[in-house]
Amino acid sequence: MDISILYRGSLKSCNFNCPYCPFAGKKMNRQCLEKDQAGLARFIDFVADSRHHFHILFTPYGEAMVHGHYREAMVTLSRLTQVKKVAVQTNASFSLTADHWLDRLNPDTAAFWLSWHPEQMSRSRFEKQYQALLNKKIAFSCGVVELKEYFHDISQLRKKLPRSVYLWINAYKRTPDYYSKQDIEQLIRIDPYFENNLFYYPSKGRFCRTGQNVFSVNETGQIRRCHFVNQILGNISSIDFGQISRATACPNETCHCHIGYIYLRKLHQQKLYGSGMLERIPEGFIYQQ
Template sequence: MEHLTILYRGPLSSCDYDCPYCPFAKRRDTPEQLRADRAALERFTDWVSRQDHRVSVLFTPWGEGLVRSWYRRALTDLSHMPHVERVAIQTNLSHRVAWTSGADLARLALWATYHPGQVPYDRFLGRCLELAERGVRFSVGIVGLPEHLDAARRLRADLPAGTYLWVNAAEGHVYDDAEADLWTGIDPLFPVSRHPHRSRGLACRTGETVVSVDGDGTVRRCHFVPAVLGNLYDGSFRDALKPRPCPNDTCDCHIGYVHLVPLGLYDTFAGGVLERIPALFGSAVPEGRR
């Protein structure tokens, strides 16, 4: 094995926001659950530290990780490991970002989402501008609900030109062409998110060079396929790694479909697959809509 990309999701499910489109809004973990999440994350970080091959990690917690000190520490520690190519996390940026000064910014990246109504606009924008000033690599995104359009336009205007602003198609929302064009004016790659991708039978890197890992070390090919490949900590997953087609009818989440080979998104996001940063801004939307 030369390089393994891991999407890690531990038991953490608490979040400080109450977005109406999220099932984990304002959920609180018990002290016991938080201790278990911390122990699981520390075990995972230790495992990564002992590998003799290249590793990239994207943390995709159900809740907000950066409000917890152990996630900030894990990101910092992993960023200093020479065999770790990239370590990134999905976050709402509700926590201060000064901790990034202790990380190796050549490896650290943040995938930040703006949730209008959950945080004052100026506070979120201020965190983004501070990240840019600190030299942290990050993308910013928003859910493409009609009521978010003005906020998205304002954010695009106020963010540095070199910061990619992505738009996620809202689950269950149907976009006519005129509405889709409005969002594409903000994110040129919105057409990639607009419709679920037909994926059954398509070649996918998950299960071969990309895996999903939970807090117990259970390894699956991705978050959206329940079949177990083995366990991270006993090494049983390694023999199961191989090329395999997608078993699902569709894939509608970026952290899933970005790995579908026919879509060519590894070229679109070259160097920024985990943190959702395209190699070139303003380029044509890639071929391969399915």
């Protein structure tokens, strides 16, 4: 069975101070980090002992890749025969040299979802970070939460990126009608799929791949259908995914986060992203200038 897992440990900290993020600037003490590390180690052991094949995306509350245990997890998982893909959402502030971890990644299975925060990281440093991935032929997408003050920065980044790299734009949805029609047209010229991220999709009663071959797992091994549905389906220590796999309808009224709505069957996002679902890379993407 091929299974996609969105893994979110107990980490709740970030080295950035974005004003819209609840984890901005928060730090974890040693005890909390050790708890998170122990949970991640159990998850890796589970994957290594499993008969299934996995596509894994780390979706931390904050930034994980500044911590050595997540870098090592990427290396280890990328080289397990059970793992077809291991990807991570990251702000790209990770070390390029620590323990030669990038050199030890398997470029055939590792991938990155890079989020650029212009107010926290210069474009030149961000370019240095993604260039290291390009040099090692590691797949990645990159993008920005689109606040209006970032229009120019995003446009400049798109000009710098190779045409084969997808630059996604996350819509700022906290303010209704935040974008004008002209804004949307401008952003679609940079990200042709920007409109997909503009909406709160009606999801209640709609069928979704989560709970069937996509699941959420936390540091204690608890399994949920996704991050946004609290019902616990079991634990990786005692239940096989084949036992709980069901095609079921979503219980929530709406779904608006990319890592949620892409699995709604009615949106046919799997056809768009293909093998790049986790790292947010549309199949065969080439930017049309």
